[in-house]
Amino acid sequence: MVKLLIKDGIRLDGRKPDELRKIKIEAGVLHRADGSCYLEWGENKILAAVYGPREALPRHIQDSTKAIVNARYNMASFSVEERKRPGPDRRSIEISKVTSEALEGVIFTELFPRTMIDVCIEVLNAEAGTRCAGITAAAVALADAGIPMKDLPVACAAGKVDGTVVLDLTSGEDKEGEADLPVAIAPRTEEILLMQMDGHMTYKEFEEALELALKGCKKVHELQREALLNKYKDFEV
Amino acid sequence: MWDTEVKRVSAVKRDYLARLAKEGKRPDGREADEYRPIKIEKNVIKNAEGSARVKIGDTMVLAGIKLEIGEPYPDSPNEGAMSTSAELPPLASPEFEYGPPTPSAIELARVVDRGIRESKYIKLDKLCIEEGKEVWIVFIDLHVLDYDGNLFDACSLAASAALQNAIIPNERHDIGKNESLPVGSPPVSCTFVKYEDFIVVDPCLEEDAIAQARFTVALDENGDIRAMQKGLSGSFTVDEIKNNINRAKIHAKNIRKLLEE
Numbered sequence: 412m413v414k415l416l417i418k419d420g421i422r423l424d425g426r427k428p429d430e431l432r433k434i435k436i437e438a439g440v441l442h443r444a445d446g447s448c449y450l451e452w453g454e455n456k457i458l459a460a461v462y463g464p465r466e467a468l469p470r471h472i473q474d475s476t477k478a479i480v481n482a483r484y485n486m487a488s489f490s491v492e493e494r495k496r497p498g499p500d501r502r503s504i505e506i507s508k509v510t511s512e513a514l515e516g517v518i519f520t521e522l523f524p525r526t527m528i529d530v531c532i533e534v535l536n537a538e539a540g541t542r543c544a545g546i547t548a549a550a551v552a553l554a555d556a557g558i559p560m561k562d563l564p565v566a567c568a569a570g571k572v573d574g575t576v577v578l579d580l581t582s583g584e585d586k587e588g589e590a591d592l593p594v595a596i597a598p599r600t601e602e603i604l605l606m607q608m609d610g611h612m613t614y615k616e617f618e619e620a621l622e623l624a625l626k627g628c629k630k631v632h633e634l635q636r637e638a639l640l641n642k643y644k645d646f647e648v
Numbered sequence: 649m650w651d652t653e654v655k656r657v658s659a660v661k662r663d664y665l666a667r668l669a670k671e672g673k674r675p676d677g678r679e680a681d682e683y684r685p686i687k688i689e690k691n692v693i694k695n696a697e698g699s700a701r702v703k704i705g706d707t708m709v710l711a712g713i714k715l716e717i718g719e720p721y722p723d724s725p726n727e728g729a730m731s732t733s734a735e736l737p738p739l740a741s742p743e744f745e746y747g748p749p750t751p752s753a754i755e756l757a758r759v760v761d762r763g764i765r766e767s768k769y770i771k772l773d774k775l776c777i778e779e780g781k782e783v784w785i786v787f788i789d790l791h792v793l794d795y796d797g798n799l800f801d802a803c804s805l806a807a808s809a810a811l812q813n814a815i816i817p818n819e820r821h822d823i824g825k826n827e828s829l830p831v832g833s834p835p836v837s838c839t840f841v842k843y844e845d846f847i848v849v850d851p852c853l854e855e856d857a858i859a860q861a862r863f864t865v866a867l868d869e870n871g872d873i874r875a876m877q878k879g880l881s882g883s884f885t886v887d888e889i890k891n892n893i894n895r896a897k898i899h900a901k902n903i904r905k906l907l908e909e
Contacts, residue, residue, distance in 0.1 A: 480881075501754050508751040508879075515881035592876075602883035606863075608876035609766045614893060617873050621886065 416584055417573045423584075428577040431567070431627055436548070436638035438555045446556025448638070450548040453581065454538035459548035461556040464526035472527075477520035482511040482530035484545055490537045506542050513546060513566075513595045513604035519559045528558060539582035543568050546595050546605065551635050555642070563635055564604055566595035567627035569620040571612055576619045578627045592617070594624040598632045601625060656743075657857045665858055669846035675854050676705075681895055683850040686906055688809050698814025698829065702806040704850060706796035711806035712789050713814040715829075717821060720776070720783040728775025728783040732761035734790040734803060741795040755879065757790065760804045760837075762875035763866030764788070767835035770811060774830040777823065784816060786829070797852040800839040800864045800877075808834035809907060833869040836903045838896035840864075842882055847892065849899060863892050867900040 416423055426432070432453030441447035444460035451457075467473045484506040488497045499507070514530060530552065532545040543566035550564045570580045572588035585591050590610025596603055612620060657665075665675060672680060684705030693699035698713035720727060734757035736744045749757075764770065775784040788811070790803045814829040841851040841859035848855060851862075860882030866875040873893065878884065884892070 501758060504751050504754045505758050508755055509877075512879060512881045516883050597883065601886060603878060603886065603889060604883050606876055606878035606884075606889065608873060609762045610874070611766065611868070612873050614871070614873065614897075617893070618890065621889075625886070 415573065416587055417575050417577075422572070422577065422581075424581060428575055429623055429626070431579045431630060432581070434631060434634050436551060436634050438551050438638045438642040444552070444556070446552045446554070446558070448548040448551035448555060450544055450551070452540060452544040452547070453579075454536055455534070455541055455544045456536040457541065457544045457548045458533045458535060459545065459552040460531045461528065461549070461552045461558065462531075463528040463556075464523035464558070465529075467525055467527035473525040475524050478518070478523035478526045478528050480511050480515040480518060480520060480528050480530065482514055482532060482549060483507050484510055484532045484534070484542065486534040486537060486541070490534050506545070509605050509607065510542065510546055510549065513564060514549060514553065516602075516604045517560045517562050517564050517597055518553070519561065522559060528553075537582075539580050539585045540568050540593070542566070543593050543595070547631055547635065551638055554639055562597035562599050563632065564595055565598055565628045565632040565635060566593060566605060567624050567631055568593040569624035569627065571610065571616055571620065576616055576623060578623045590616075590620070592620050592624060594621065594628065596625065596628050598629055657854065661854065662858055665854060666844045669844040672846070674848060674852070676852050678848075680846065680848045683899060683903075684852070686805070686903065688805065688906055688909075690809055690813055696810075697817055698810045698812070700806050700809035700812075702802050702809060704798055704802045704805070705852060706794060707798055707802045708792075708794040709799065709802040709806045710791045710793055711803070711810035712791070713810050713829075714787045714789070715784050715814075715817055716787065717777065717782050718785040720780065724772075725780040726773065726776040726783075728770070728772040728785060730761070730765065730770055730772065730786040730788065732757045732764070732788040732790070732807065734760070734792070734799075736792050736795070736799075740792045744792075744795070755877075756799055756803060759800060759864055759875065759877045760788070760790065760807050762877075763804055763835040763837050764807060764811070766874040767833070767866065767868045769808065769832055769834050771830040771832060775816075786811075786814075795853065797854075797856040798839055798850050800862075801837050801850060804835070804837040804866065805903065805907070808836070812907070834904070834907055835866040835868055835874050836900040836907070837864055837866040837875075838892075838899045838903075840892045840895075841880075842884060842888070847888060849895060863889065865893055865896045867896060869904065871897045871900070
């Protein structure tokens with residue numbers, strides 16, 4: 412049976428092709444962490460915590476010229492329909508690696524030699540687009556921890572469903588659709604910090620999807636800013 | 649995530665490469681948009697169901713294919729499965745160590761896997777033996793033998809070449825005569841790295857070691873995009889990414905010819 416994912420320009424969950432799911436971001440939600448963020452993105456529920464810069468241990472991993480950025484993406488066993496075996500699998504190791512690299516791109520790591528900045532991303536409930544949601548939450552947590560960055564990174568995915576280029580895929584669209592293109596950028600310069608793609612797109616469709624993803628990133632970036640400003644709105648100068 | 653494969657480059661060499669980059673030159677004298685010679689040898693391992701040794705310059709990778717009978721995934725009861733792994737053994741480089749796969753090796757294997765999977769190169773729907781019970785599982789194992797840069801393209805090419813004339817070992821399991829593994833058109837991947845604002849295709853070892861950003865794209869026979877991966881902590885502009893893809897289209901065409909020879 413072929414299920415239609417887009418009917419009359421409207422997706423199964425009622426969104427238009429260029430519409431994001433509902434996003435809620437809150438900064439500074441954890442007590443012990445140096446910085447933290449809780450993020451809801453559609454049905455995704457993500458917590459991010461930042462510890463550091465702190466001494467990198469074991470010592471032999473220290474870099475005398477800069478801080479090491481160590482992001483760890485972890486999915487709770489109950490975050491998906493079929494229980495996920497706890498601990499890192501190959502998928503989460505890869506996501507951890509590209510996330511670390513994307514975040515390292517904006518952090519002034521050279522200010523903190525021999526240290527490590529740990530970023531813990533816990534996916535509590537997953538509904539497609541968790542790596543983008545994780546990076547977005549991690550960025551807010553890093554800012555909340557006062558880590559100096561040249562920009563506040565943000566991520567959003569675009570893709571192709573029923574031959575249409577759409578923003579921010581749901582898991583149904585990711586599974587049944589034709590392509591998924593997660594992108595993370597430094598929003599001020601539009602430099603691309605992370606880009607992955609799987610599926611099938613012509614070059615033209617890719618251009619369209621990338622443009623859509625960039626637009627999505629900018630919208631989410633506004634929400635990140637609001638969340639950070641919101642945390643400090645009650646502080647008196 | 650910190651990685652144990654620290655790539656050490658001396659300050660002198662770094663400066664030298666930066667100076668060359670400013671003049672648009674590469675350490676081995678190639679143009680920015682030039683691959684090293686590529687050599688593909690198929691069927692080099694007798695006991696493997698399919699195999700290929702690929703050399704890109706002095707980088708050498710051996711891919712071996714094994715097929716085993718296993719259970720299908722519950723969501724695709726009448727389809728075979730595939731699994732890709734990469735090993736970076738210490739024989740290939742003084743920087744590699746024994747032990748479980750590092751994040752770099754996992755990323756490498758997964759990027760190769762995505763190219764093959766998304767281009768539907770292996771016809772998994774033809775690998776069902778008994779629906780819901782028994783299917784063929786295709787294992788693609790990549791062994792890096794000599795590391796001189798650009799493992800992404802070498803591994804991807806080796807995997808494609810090895811699958812090209814792999815067999816289904818029906819005889820070993822007494823379920824008929826051996827037959828060739830059903831495959832479509834292979835993906836071709838092209839990798840670029842950026843250092844000192846200089847973007848080059850097919851990075852050699854030194855370029856890999858000082859690369860600030862890396863970009864791999866896998867293209868199908870129509871030049872459509874099937875998989876992409878940006879890696880490392882540096883960034884690309886939107887125009888750089890688009891330019892890379894357009895350059896890759898030309899390279900992929902040439903590499904595809906080698907694969908089809």
